[in-house]
Amino acid sequence: MSAFKISRRDFALTGLATLMAASSGAFSTAFAQSAFDQAEWKQNYDAATSLKVVRSSTPVLSPLTLQATEQAIESYRQIVSQGGFPEMPAANLKLGSKGPAVAALRRRLIASGDLNQAAGGSPIFDSFVEAGVKRFQERHGLMPTGIVNQNTVTAMNVPAAVRLRQLETNVVRLRSYAGNLGERFVVANIPAALVETVENGQVMTRHAAGVGKIDRQSPVMTTRATDINFNPFWTVPASIIKKDLIPKMQADPNYLTDNKIRIYNKAGQEIAPSAINWRSDEATHYMFRQDPGGDFNSLGVVRINIGNPYGVYMHDTPAKGIFGDDFRFVSSGCMRVQNVRDYVTWLLKDTPGWTREQIDAAIESGQRVDARLAQPVPVYWVYITAWATPEGIVQFRDDIYNKDGLGGAPVASMASSQIGGPEEEMQ
Numbered sequence: 001m002s003a004f005k006i007s008r009r010d011f012a013l014t015g016l017a018t019l020m021a022a023s024s025g026a027f028s029t030a031f032a033q034s035a036f037d038q039a040e041w042k043q044n045y046d047a048a049t050s051l052k053v054v055r056s057s058t059p060v061l062s063p064l065t066l067q068a069t070e071q072a073i074e075s076y077r078q079i080v081s082q083g084g085f086p087e088m089p090a091a092n093l094k095l096g097s098k099g100p101a102v103a104a105l106r107r108r109l110i111a112s113g114d115l116n117q118a119a120g121g122s123p124i125f126d127s128f129v130e131a132g133v134k135r136f137q138e139r140h141g142l143m144p145t146g147i148v149n150q151n152t153v154t155a156m157n158v159p160a161a162v163r164l165r166q167l168e169t170n171v172v173r174l175r176s177y178a179g180n181l182g183e184r185f186v187v188a189n190i191p192a193a194l195v196e197t198v199e200n201g202q203v204m205t206r207h208a209a210g211v212g213k214i215d216r217q218s219p220v221m222t223t224r225a226t227d228i229n230f231n232p233f234w235t236v237p238a239s240i241i242k243k244d245l246i247p248k249m250q251a252d253p254n255y256l257t258d259n260k261i262r263i264y265n266k267a268g269q270e271i272a273p274s275a276i277n278w279r280s281d282e283a284t285h286y287m288f289r290q291d292p293g294g295d296f297n298s299l300g301v302v303r304i305n306i307g308n309p310y311g312v313y314m315h316d317t318p319a320k321g322i323f324g325d326d327f328r329f330v331s332s333g334c335m336r337v338q339n340v341r342d343y344v345t346w347l348l349k350d351t352p353g354w355t356r357e358q359i360d361a362a363i364e365s366g367q368r369v370d371a372r373l374a375q376p377v378p379v380y381w382v383y384i385t386a387w388a389t390p391e392g393i394v395q396f397r398d399d400i401y402n403k404d405g406l407g408g409a410p411v412a413s414m415a416s417s418q419i420g421g422p423e424e425e426m427q
Contacts, residue, residue, distance in 0.1 A: 055206075056389040059198045061177045061187050061380060064390045069171045072388035076164040084160035085111045093148040097125040105129060105148060108156050109136060141192055141397045142326050151326055155396075162406055163396060166386035169404050173384055185378040186225065186347075188314070188335055190218050191385045191397040193328040195314075195337055197346045207343055208323040210336035217401050218333050220383050223306045224376040225314075228344050230362040230369040232303040236261070236288035237311060240332055242281065245288060249278040260291040292368060301363045302340045304347065306379050314379075316340040329400055335381075350374050 058064050079085070088108045091101040103123045109115035115132035133152065134144040140155045187196045188209065195207040212218035236245060248255045256263070256273045263271040264287045276283050290297050300316025310333065317336040322328055330336075337343050341359060348354035351374040362369040383403055388394045399406060 056391055056393065057202050058390055059187055059196050059201070059203050060189055060192075060384055060387055061174070061181060061198075061382065062201065063178065065387055066171065066174045066178060068388035068390050068392070069167060069174055069386070072394045073164065073167045073171060075394075076160060076167055079111070079160045080164050085156070088153050088156040090150070090153055091148060092150075093125055095125055095127070095130050095146065098123050102129065105133075109133070112136065114139070139393060139395050141395075143324070158396075163386070165406055166396060166399070166404055167388075167394075169406075170384050170386040173382070174387065177380065177382070181380065182378045185380065188218075188379065188381045189397075190220070190381060190383050191400055192395075195335070195343065197343065205339075205342050205346055207340075208328065208338040210317065210319075210322045210328045210330045212331050212333040212335075213329050214400060216332040218331070218335060218381060219308070219310045219312065221308055221310070221381050223308050223379050223381070225304055225306050225347055225373060225379050226376045227305050227370060227372040228347065229303040229305070230359075230371070231292040231301055231366055232297070232299050232315075232368065233292055234290040234297055234299045236290070237332075238284055241284050241288060243332075246278060246281070246283055249273065249283070253278075256288075259296055260293065262289050262291070263287070264289065292366065300336075300340065302344055304337075304344065314343075327398070327400075347373060347377055 086104065086107045089101050089104055091105075093102060093105060100123060102125045103121045105125070106115060106119060106121055106129060109129070109132040110117050110119065114136040115128065119128045119132075130146040133148055134146045136156070137144045137146075137152060140152075142151055142155065181198075184197075184199050187198060188194075188211075189196075190211050193209045193211050195209050197204045197206075245256070245261075252258075253273065255261075263273060263276070263283075265271055271286060276286070290299075292301075295318055297318065300318055302316040304314040306313055312334045314335045314337050319336075320338075322330055322336070323338040341356070341363070345356045345359055348359065348371060351371065354371055362371075383401070385397045385399050385404055386395065
């Protein structure tokens, strides 16, 4: 055997074939071939990862977004005229999968521009396909796992003609916000369950959100953020007392005590839960208030007040797990904000005495502390289900409230929106 040394790293890079070739005196040829293979693999990997969706700094309410969406409409008109998207069969696919369904997947991704046409129709699910799937998922508000599941197939089988009508419907909405929205403002896009803070035409921070269920919808409105409550009490709205608290107390008499919710009569006196007839509507005549506490209070550690006639606001939540879900339609109309400390830090940027350190200290104190914004910030709760970015990325979201008039929301969205524990049911 030829005398040479090979490290574990060299072995991992060159592979067993190179080692065997070296043992027969063909090391240099095998190593050259291995280097070529590595370079080709790296080139393929780089090409595949270049399909990632670029995170745009352009807000959804922007003249540039409007212009890009108008261009996307022309592109989708051409797709429709050419026959639209091929049907994607029901399948669970991932890296390494093989078969006709993978070839169909390639055709579907190529048709929507999520995979380069040169990728061909191979029946093998490779890194190119995985990158294309991730790109498609990101554009449709799905977690970019690269794994084709039911939600991904459902989104792929929405006809191109429907997507075109979505774009045409939403470009009208975008035009309605074409005026001066302010130098600093917040956009909360309900179907995307996403909050953007905007300054001088650029997105400063983005936050996943939890928004209203189908039967308890978050309202479309224009308002202003005026003040912030740290470690807030939560006063339970009358509608939630009837819809949620009474059924929960019927099922579990300790529910209020376990969740640190107290009952008060009109004189401000605290009432024991056992004093109320939970088989009636008697509870609706009392006030229910949950103690502050980030681990259990439905508002978490922060409430952002926005003037409106609907009784809704933006807030933290102890149920952080919702922000990792594809469908975040879980609330009773209010909006829960991920990374809420970053959000309120931006809101209080121009308010003296409220640096990030002071915000953290107020929260850690555990005491109710209020901060009024020196300048109220415009807040736009909008309903945009389709738009495009200047980078050429066309985004779609489920019409969860059926406001587009193109048909009902996908079953997966509806089912997911009804799932949740106490925090999801109560705001």
